[in-house]
Amino acid sequence: MPKIKTSKTAAKRFKISGTGKILFEHSRLNHLMLHKHTGGRVRRMQMENAVAQPMERRRVRRLLPNSF
Template structure:
């Protein structure tokens, strides 16, 4: 059985949580931050769980995570 390649772009975007779920960053925290409230920016800084419909695709991209 040959080795499987990891998609490097996915490896930089997704991390495995302690319970085995995939975690991702939230969108809209890159620019135009002046008019966003501090509370909103704080919430956007937190990690989110990848939706269960997308988790299978992520696990195929990261075979050794």
């Protein structure tokens, strides 16, 4: 039986909070941002980490088996 291994790409993108929530940062915040600053959209995206939805949680748990 092979060892259970963590997906390194998922480990870089997701963080598990102390209460067990799965947090991740919003995408599209780094490249070509000169014309994307209107309306406060970028500020809202930068304010806080997003929380994964129930279906996403199941997928992330499979990718990060040693985190829970």
